[in-house]
Amino acid sequence: MNMELQNLYQKTMIQHGNNPLNFGKPQEYEHTEEGFNALCGDKVNIYFRRMENKLINFSFVSVGCIVCKASGSLMTEELNNKHLENVATSIDNAMIGIHNGNLKNDFFSNDLMTLNQIKKFPSRLKCALLPWETAMRLINNMKNNAR
Amino acid sequence: MNMELQNLYQKTMIQHGNNPLNFGKPQEYEHTEEGFNALCGDKVNIYFRRMENKLINFSFVSVGCIVCKASGSLMTEELNNKHLENVATSIDNAMIGIHNGNLKNDFFSNDLMTLNQIKKFPSRLKCALLPWETAMRLINNMKNNAR
């Protein structure tokens, strides 16, 4: 068994992928957005509510692969209860970090470091990025509507 | 100067091409048809009248090359005053002969033999055939209309 592959599908990834946290469509939500990856058919729906300046009840549903689901699980953990003004920056940084395989644990949770492996599997980058891109779109929409 | 080229542009061809016989739109004609070669822009118009079972006043106009004009000149000479029932066969035989470079002078005039050179210049076959094809179409149209 090939090392790189084992690094990709390490314990954290498998756990978050097969049993993602914050998974499911909440009964109440204010904001939602669907993301779709035409190339492989991955799909995610992101949900959250806004309470004052925080985003809460961050959750998602996905028919994607392990990578996509793990990424969604880790993302919702990361972003839930964050201040609105910090969320966009976090997403930006995470996306750049996933791209370059250099997410740092002084900024993100330790678990999120598992996404640093994706860089070696460029065809899977889209899977990992899809939840983040969708969340970013949702936040931009929300801000635009608020204007 | 290359032999094959001299054979193509021999005296008969040049004469008939530069000073074609039966050239010009007659004042009176019964049947006419236009032929067009999209690939090089050659154009011919064929005219004749029918008198009993003969085709007379066979003439043509062309903005084509020497080969096309010579062919039209030689063709009108050949077909003029022919019996209607023989004309289609003559055209057929001439077209096959030009294609294969084996026109025979027991069937056609000596001058027509110059068209046997065309075979060696396949890109020019269309030029030589255009008057004949157009005449054939005209004869078919005439027959169909007569029915």
Next chain:
Amino acid sequence: MPSSNKNIFNIDEIRKDFPILDQEINGAPLIYFDNAASTQKPKAVIDAIKSYYENDHSNVHRGVHSLSIRATDLYEASRKKVADYINANSTDEIIFTKGTTDSINLVASSLTKSIQPSDEIVITTMEHHSNIVPWQELCRRTGASLKVAPIDDNGELIIDELERLLCKDTKILALTHTSNTLGTINPIKEIITMAHHLNIKVLIDGAQAIGHQNIDVQDLDCDFYAFSGHKLYGPTGIGVLYGKEDLLNELEPYQFGGEMILKVTFDETTYNSLPYKFEAGTPNIAAAIGLGKAIEYIESINLNACVKQENVVTEYSLKKLKDLSNIKLIGNSENRSSIISFTIENIHPHDIGTILNQRGIAMRTGHHCTMPLMDFYEIPGTIRASFSFYNTESEVDEMVAALQTACEMLG
């Protein structure tokens, strides 16, 4: 040298004709099981393209000079080879296009003026997007309705239901010869006869059938047959639309420009005759020549022998896959081609694809451009193995082993 005139089908020799097969991916020998997406090219095809550019290239049809004559002759000789290969009545019935998608778009677009709002167009649940969306758009433009003939759980067309759908308002039946996802081979000859009784024209999407069985358009009596060169061991960027001569003559032209016209003035334009009427602009000369060479190659190694080899590998693979407990085959048609789709319980196809690739195995995962079919099976996608005559049973063993690993790893 291509391995021509082989008396027996020697797969080791044949694999040598395909330079790409001789390489390692992630340290393992390449196992190319993605032939339904695109086939690999024999050396003979690659060399023909090279030789064309090194010796004969020029624009076609309009030149008096030798290169132009040579290029035109080579291009038209390929048209003749295609016509003979599918037994068309004449070369006028062979339109060179960019590929299957382009061929189908040509027909759907050119029919626009002859379709009424009361007309119906029938397709099937198993069509590729390329044989769905052009018809949806035709319906949108004309007000006609799109009807979809259903399939059963095995992935076979329900012929009775199809028959019920066809009626005097049906103008076109467009269906695939072989499904690129299920491997189903449809009984198109019977279906065409059925449609013709109602005066319905039939377009066959032959993208997955060409090269995997003998095609005789006159015997099938189809009205249109579309396929891609790149799935027939030929180059990218070339495809074919076969159409019956009288139907092609009736169709409006598709694209407009050089080659397809006879005469242009600013007031009026006269179109050229077949097949040029549908070939606007400089054609893909090199790829047409490559496609002719690909057909020559297949004939040299014998299509029937190829199909036999593909069937052996397919049967073997089906047997081995059925032994794996958590695998579900998607498509169980009786009459099937060398395409096998499956899902693995609780594991997303995409993850399988990555693990297979890590062991050098190239397989496609996803919806295979048949999203409505995915909706029918209520799955996000499948894992697909699609074989060619250069594939072997031992390659299948590698795939099965890799699938087992994947299940252990991700389960």
Next chain:
Amino acid sequence: MPSSNKNIFNIDEIRKDFPILDQEINGAPLIYFDNAASTQKPKAVIDAIKSYYENDHSNVHRGVHSLSIRATDLYEASRKKVADYINANSTDEIIFTKGTTDSINLVASSLTKSIQPSDEIVITTMEHHSNIVPWQELCRRTGASLKVAPIDDNGELIIDELERLLCKDTKILALTHTSNTLGTINPIKEIITMAHHLNIKVLIDGAQAIGHQNIDVQDLDCDFYAFSGHKLYGPTGIGVLYGKEDLLNELEPYQFGGEMILKVTFDETTYNSLPYKFEAGTPNIAAAIGLGKAIEYIESINLNACVKQENVVTEYSLKKLKDLSNIKLIGNSENRSSIISFTIENIHPHDIGTILNQRGIAMRTGHHCTMPLMDFYEIPGTIRASFSFYNTESEVDEMVAALQTACEMLG
């Protein structure tokens, strides 16, 4: 090896990059003066195609396996090279098509719904059929009117007349950058500014300009720019449509099928984003890669040096031809490209073509797909010499000698 990093333009070395040039036609060395019809291919391009098929071929965009990733990366890298070469703002503005004709048809067809019967479309007398007939057809479909901007006897656009034609009803101005018959280079930057003042969109047919001068679409500020790979030392079957991003986003899709969709159900289809929205079906991967290589090649020998060499040969040829008494130049524009058309008194171009070919000289004779221009000059066709940077003055001497022979022979 391509002759890269040349400091001086060494034509003998450069000719060696083009394998086809080294051959005899009818016993004489080939003199290829038909570059406006199609250019020849450097070894680097031919090798890139070969290498792609031998090492990297697979279908693009939808695979997780290594070959598919490699093919996709190579394909998209070519798009980037094209974008950089013409200074597009982003790769989303680069649509790969079959060629110029396909590119123009794409725009004309996709505009259908946004054109009203009261609208006008303006072209010019010197357009190639590919930039005439698609607009005629758009007018036929929509009821709009086609207006033709006239030229003078020198073959230059009469700018005042063009300006008079443009009005608030004009929706599109479609004109050629360089005339393929006259060699005229139009002052498109000024014309584009003029058109934009009236809110008119401008499509430039760049088929004859690309590779013969520097193209900067942002500097020109054109809305669309169309060209063919095969006239840019690249393969057949590939072309480019550049379009401004917002305009491409507004345009309806052109062809329908795989790749260009995001989501398909039988009720509804969602289109993909740029540039894929306009690239239905498997693209011409090999040719796109070849085109990228052709651009690399031109940059390696330096486009400015190429243009300089072409100008030297053109000037020399014009001088020599003017010395021949019975020759009439068709097209005397001040700003001209390396294309020279002429007629010879009392001799049909076709006969000249045959005689030139008999001496190894490949030139095109006829209407060059510009029949309305032939009508303007009241001639059946011209003889055309079109040069590339691999042509030389001594080749011109051969042509002139052959023309003299022809006149003697046929006069």
